[in-house]
Amino acid sequence: MRNNGILRIVARFLIPLILLFALYIQFHGEYSPGGGFQAGVVFAAGWILFVLIYGLEAGLKVIPQRAMVVVMACGALLYAFIGLLGVLLGGHFLDFAPLLPSAPKGAQQAGIILVEFGVGMTVATVVMLIFTMFAGRKSQIHLIDGIPDSEPVTYPEMNQDNSANQSTDTAAETRD
């Protein structure tokens, strides 16, 4: 696909728009449809389109896998930190009112934007990680296809992938 002119040109045109649209959804999520989940997935979709056309190596040059893992954990931690900030300032967990005592509505808005930013970071990197791990394994499957192996091949990334998903869930649980 790398040499197909049409794909390259269209992708070059589309990818920035997709990423921009993701950011739009991200930062308008507190009073219109949108939010971290949708934005994260759209952002990751832009990156996946890039990888489909330019290859996984080029995609990983933009965001190395290790960075994805760190951003994933940081997103969840940002969510937790904003939640705990409410506790430290004398309210309940995820209580945004104490953040800006003078403007309760503004406090809600600020809290939601910050929390959703954490969600967006985590969701985007988790989707990228899932894609990277499945894409990165393809060659290995072909190598040992059909040869039963008495010992399971351990690919440690796999576990990380699962834990990543749960971090999104945990972020999700407070939304309902």
Next chain:
Amino acid sequence: MAFLGHYNYYIVVVLMMIGFYVVIARGNMVKKIMGLNLFQTSAFILFISAGKIMGGSTPILRDGVEVYSNPLPHVLILTAIVVGVATTAVGLALSVRINEAYGNIEDDLLSEEEPDDFALTQEPSRDDDSS
């Protein structure tokens, strides 16, 4: 047509049964996961369609809108969708590793291929089922 008045529920039931059937009847693990996804999706549609109000607008606060759909099911299902994606990812990851360890992902073949561990337990569990 009162019978078709709640046609969304009929769709939910049909989808649910297709998904459930695939999970039970198919041995291929990827197909099982597809069935599972279909099954979950039917539950999502159940929630979402129940939140819709005829003639209601999107749940955004603005002038001139009095009736709007219930946004809560959307948020609930957003969470459930994330759970579904996570389940699919874990299931596919396991299938990939099973393929690497055994060379196939047919559940029926694998039950036979695991004589050491599974054959022993197949005996008593078959007793359980027949009783």
Next chain:
Amino acid sequence: MTLIEWMPFSVLIPLIAAPVCALLPGRVLPWTLTFVSVLASAVICALVLPMAVGEGPLSYAFGNWPPPVGIEYRVDAVNALLALLISAIATIILPWARVSVNDEVPDRQGPFYALFLLAMSGLMGITLTGDVFNVFVFLEISSLSTYALIAHGKNRAALLASFRYLIMGTLGATFYLIGVGFLYIQTGTLNMVDLAERLPALADDRAIRTAFGFIIVGMGLKLALFPLHRWLPGAYSNAPSMVTVFLAATATKVAVYVLLRLVFSVFGVEFALAMPFEEIFFTLGAVGIFFASLSAIKQTSLKRMLAYSSVSQIGYIALAISLISTAGLSAGLVHIFNHALMKGALFMCVGAIVYRIGSDRFADLGGLAKQMPLTMLAFVLAGLSMIGVPLTAGFISKWALISAAIEAGNGYAVGIVLIGSLMAVIYIWRVVEIAYLQPAPDNADMSRRREVGLSMLIPLWILIAANFYFGIDTRLTLDIATRGAEVLMGMTP
């Protein structure tokens, strides 16, 4: 901060520690963080328990949104007891697990312990929350991390077991979600207290009855009620030892709790009596005790035998619930607690054996009592508790169950409990006979056959001591369980 404000942190501390733990390198740091956060969670639960029992339900509203709009954590005698059980078991397991995990999961322990923290906090969350949808979310958090934990098993069969559990577990959770959907469509609320107030008016509604059915089946899958138990033996016997101990002691119990809470507190006793709940649970419990014990007797490896024994113990709990009386429920709750103690101890013994000789097959166990006397003695004592010998915790729960059955005039239940106990004697005795009376197999590697270290023995013997302590002093268990049963039977949660 008051104690009520600390209460949700028993869930939040492990939950927040998990992403940090996933990033930590090496072996010492992830373990330390896990241990500290689990210990903190247990301390909070221990402090909350007397208050929840004494002062009735404690409520904590997330984001300060008052219930029923916001999500609420609601703690009374039942879930305070269960939360303490989960966090205490996790705290006892961790020091034991260190060498075992080093052996079975040598690399990348950060993510492994992160998954354990997620599984634990998921179970805690299910227990404490007062919102039916929140139960689903936490259920999936704990289940997904459990699938991944099981897949860490050394044997490649662990992958298959994990996949089968994933299919069954997701089906169960989706059944539950559909049930919740019906409840929400009919009542417009997800808060348990609110639901309990609105449901009596809709008791004859067909959608509500359908919801009841879906929730029972979904939770039945999760708690491995007899015909839905097929996932359990594979999952328990192939998972890493630490995971097996934790799951056997806590995971199915939490599903039982959700069932109890929804059936008795949310739907209400009258509703349950109007449905064929009693007959179904009695039949499945009785048949489950019998056939799972029979399967346990037929097994040739320790973990699998104990897994089937777990299925039969769930049968006892189902039997206790089916009596639909305060005495029956308190017997069920006591058995949840005591079974966690004895099964935890038994699986710890098995884990120690697997750590030393690398196998749990009966053929490899011959004469092991000579080389591992303390571990095998612990196995015998926990086995006695399993059988229900007086002075052990197992006796208390069986005694409570039998007296509840007599009170309900159900002679069959008494007979089934006695038969089940006799069958437990058979399968525990098989192991004792092999380990104490038979000679070591010829191919045994004697250099590996020696007693495990103190880090494994001390937690194991703490659990054994607890088995005997709660067999003699029933104040904590039986009294709180009775109080919990009254809460479940009598009033809104």
